[in-house]
Structure formats: structure tokens, C-alpha cells
Amino acid sequence: MNTNWNYPTSVRVGAGRRNELADVCSALNMKRPLIVTDPGLAKLSMVEDLQSLVNDAGLAVGLFSEIKPNPTGENVEAGVQAYLSGKHDGVIALGGGSGLDAGKAIALMAHQSVSIWDLEDVDDNWLRADADKIPPIIALPTTAGTGSEVGRASVIVDQAAMAKKIIFHPKMVPESVILDAELTVGLPPHLTAATGMDALSHSLEAYCSPQYHPMAEGIALEGMRLVKNWLPKAVRDGGDIEARQHMLVASTMGATAFQRGLGGMHALAHPLGALYDAHHGTLNAVLMPYVLRANADAIGNIGVRLARYLDLPNYSLDGLIDWVLQLRKDLDIPHTLAEIGINDERADDIGVMAHQDPSAGTNPIALQPGQYSDILSRAINGNL
Ligand SMILES: [Zn+2]
Structure with a gap:
């Protein structure tokens, strides 16, 4: 088509x-x-x-x-x-x-x-x-x-x-x-998964941003639905052209949506990517549920709307987080940063760097450096 x-x-x-x-x-x-x-x-x-x-x-x-x-x-x-x-x-x-x-x-x-x-x-x-x-x-x-x-x-x-x-x-x-x-058919499954989760994080963070930009919100929603429906298929069968095509569109949509801003996942992924040789998409994927949980006070209603649109079994922020956890599991993405070689030796520095990152400006809550360090420690230890 x-x-x-x-x-x-x-x-x-x-x-x-x-x-x-x-x-x-x-x-x-x-x-x-x-x-x-x-x-x-x-x-x-x-x-x-x-x-x-x-x-x-x-x-x-x-x-x-x-x-x-x-x-x-x-x-x-x-x-x-x-x-x-x-x-x-x-x-x-x-x-x-x-x-x-x-x-x-x-x-x-x-x-x-x-x-x-x-x-x-x-x-x-x-x-x-x-x-x-x-x-x-x-x-x-x-x-x-x-x-x-x-x-x-x-x-x-x-x-x-x-x-x-x-x-x-x-x-x-x-x-x-x-x-x-x-x-895109030559991309191996683990990179298909990591890049696809980056596309999801763009739409998800844009959707949670407090900026007024309803056009971007609309694009973000449909971008996330495409990821939900097609990323597991593209990872399972790299030759599935229909799945690959929808994922390319979802990726373009994620970047269009993030004119509304990003948030805590990218604020942490940027310094972690610079200090450790870790894939940007994998970092966002691992951090995703921990950052959602840290933002819970501000995104309860957003979680309900999103869960409804994505047709998840439970219309709540917890339902959304459960879906992210299951998706990561299906894509063989680790639950902790420790599994990709990141420890908490520099957690304080990274908290400061995340706080200064331009993406932090549109996180739903103005998190302080100590709060970013806390999210990081939780993501390292798997303490959701
Ligand atoms: Zn990204």
C-alpha cells in the first residue's frame, strides 16, 4: 500500500x-x-x-x-x-x-x-x-x-x-x-527491539509532557498503538514487511510528536549513553517503567486515557506499566540496568546531569537531582 x-x-x-x-x-x-x-x-x-x-x-x-x-x-x-x-x-x-x-x-x-x-x-x-x-x-x-x-x-x-x-x-x-x-529488513532482532522501544519512548514522553500541543498528543497516541500492534511482529520475523512498514511510520510519528518535549527517560538516557557504551533505545526501554512510576502523581489520568486507547485490560497507570513490563519481556529487553553493565557508582553525578538535560524541562514533574539518582538506583537494582 x-x-x-x-x-x-x-x-x-x-x-x-x-x-x-x-x-x-x-x-x-x-x-x-x-x-x-x-x-x-x-x-x-x-x-x-x-x-x-x-x-x-x-x-x-x-x-x-x-x-x-x-x-x-x-x-x-x-x-x-x-x-x-x-x-x-x-x-x-x-x-x-x-x-x-x-x-x-x-x-x-x-x-x-x-x-x-x-x-x-x-x-x-x-x-x-x-x-x-x-x-x-x-x-x-x-x-x-x-x-x-x-x-x-x-x-x-x-x-x-x-x-x-x-x-x-x-x-x-x-x-x-x-x-x-x-x-530495514536487515536489522537484527535485538536492534529492531531497541530502536522500536526508542520510538515508543518518544511518543510516550511526548504524550506525558505538560506542554499545550494537542496535535502532537494525537500523533503520539496513534504512534504508540502502532508500536503495540507491530513491534513484537517485526522483532519475531524481521522479514515481515507490513510490520516493518508500520514501525517506520511509528518512528516518524514519535519524532513528530516530540516537538511537545521529552522527559525523564531521555534526561537519564542521555548522560548514561555518554558515560557507558549503552544503546540509547535499550536505555529508554529499561528506564521506562521506573520513570512512569516516579511520575505517578502527575500522570494518573494520562495513564487511564492511554490504557483505554491502547485497549489494555486494566484502564489505569498500573495497567499501562504492566503492559510495558510484558512488552519488554516479549522483546527480551532486560528489567534492570545492572544487566547491561551499569552500576550506581556515579548515581549522584548522573542525577545532576539528568536534571540539567534539556529533556528534563518537559517531564510531568520537575524532578530534583536526588530524585533522578533514586530512579537510577531503582532501575539498576530492579526495585520498581
Ligand atoms: Zn530517543
Whole structure:
């Protein structure tokens, strides 16, 4: 079932629709697109096939894949050099979070005179960029979780400052997105589960945020229903195209919904991801019930509404938490952070870092550093 959407950007939805890539390039006046992806994907025939597809249509396509799993400022600079020396006129960003984030940042920086760090997502910094010089971006996600294909920002590592920075510009939203489930079938079950739980955490945290944004609430609800119905199937049978396609849509919806903000799961997952080499989606999945419980005083009614919409057996916050616990079990996701090698040696520091994280600003309760440390200890020890 193929369909085209124009919200939140132009989205072509359907298995096999990567075959329309050359048409999409032409519609955006790209004659010399640069494919940006990660080195792992660059080795797969998928990338070679996409290159020939675009070449055969008479376009001169280039490839840049020298990026780290967490792309750095140096990676972006090298990508800009490749973009300029190849005289490219647009970017095709392909991949999971890293390929998409790097591609978007390379397009942003291609013709700017400011440094990438001048465009960190603080105040109105983005006004420093010359918006007219940002070339068009096409995004093809190969995982269903980050939703970076509809995001207005990239996470880039500033190695000098040893920090992950959010680089933001409204024109970083790709002008065209292709959600082709066939690009995600190679993802192994544990990564399908972890990325899918990240998509769920985006919709769930956006739905619990206190911000006024009813549109985002609506999107979050249906995003969660898609995860409930299709993630277990996509994990059980990676070749289930229907399940994969719904999960890609759920991922795009999660990232669209979190314009309403995130919360305590991401506030804790960000410092934990930086300090321990743990998967972002797994961290959110493990933390999920503990953070829901810590927010109980503020989300009782939200839990009832959500449980009703998801058609859970028990219309309450406890019913919602029970569902999360069962889903994690079905997906072989651990119940404690201890099982993924995290101990409470740095619980106090991490509590402070979580409190300062931008995601903490839209948690339903303004949790203090000590409360974040407490959630962390509970998640380490399995004390729900
Ligand atoms: Zn996330």
C-alpha cells in the first residue's frame, strides 16, 4: 500500500519506494547528489544499488561514509569538503541516526561561514546561518526509532569539549523522506527491539509532557498503538514487511510528536549513553517503567486515557506499566540496568546531569537531582 504525505514534510510511504529516488532528486533540482551514510551500510549492496539507480537516471551521484557511530564535528567538516570538491547540489542522507544526522549537518554546513558550534540549539543561534544557502536533503531511514528523518536537528560530538551538541536549524528537516520498509529488513532482532522501544519512548514522553500541543498528543497516541500492534511482529520475523512498514511510520510519528518535549527517560538516557557504551533505545526501554512510576502523581489520568486507547485490560497507570513490563519481556529487553553493565557508582553525578538535560524541562514533574539518582538506583537494582 503506497501513499504520499505532506505532513510534517513530503513523505513517500511504501515498500520498494526507494526506486523513486532519482525522481525525488529531479523534483528537488538535484543533478549531483551526495549520498551520506555510515561505513557499515556503505559496504552493503543496498548502497551500491541506490547509487546505480540514481546514476542510471543520468545524475552524477557521490558517496561519503567516513563517519563515526556518533558523528563528530571533524566528520561533518570532511563531509563538507567531499560535498564541495564533488560540486554536489543536494544530500541524500541514508541510515540509522548517525547517517541521517551526519547528512543533515553536512547539508547545513555546506556553504556557511559560521562554525557548526555557532549553531548549537541555544536561544536564536540558528539565525546566524544563511538559510538560503542550505541545499535540499532527502532522507531514507534504515532503522525505525530515531525519527531523525523528520527532525530539525542533528546530534554532533564536539571532541574538543568532549560533549554531544544539538545543532539546530528549521531547514534541516529533509524536504523529502522515503519510508521504505525493505531498507530495514536487515536489522537484527535485538536492534529492531531497541530502536522500536526508542520510538515508543518518544511518543510516550511526548504524550506525558505538560506542554499545550494537542496535535502532537494525537500523533503520539496513534504512534504508540502502532508500536503495540507491530513491534513484537517485526522483532519475531524481521522479514515481515507490513510490520516493518508500520514501525517506520511509528518512528516518524514519535519524532513528530516530540516537538511537545521529552522527559525523564531521555534526561537519564542521555548522560548514561555518554558515560557507558549503552544503546540509547535499550536505555529508554529499561528506564521506562521506573520513570512512569516516579511520575505517578502527575500522570494518573494520562495513564487511564492511554490504557483505554491502547485497549489494555486494566484502564489505569498500573495497567499501562504492566503492559510495558510484558512488552519488554516479549522483546527480551532486560528489567534492570545492572544487566547491561551499569552500576550506581556515579548515581549522584548522573542525577545532576539528568536534571540539567534539556529533556528534563518537559517531564510531568520537575524532578530534583536526588530524585533522578533514586530512579537510577531503582532501575539498576530492579526495585520498581
Ligand atoms: Zn530517543
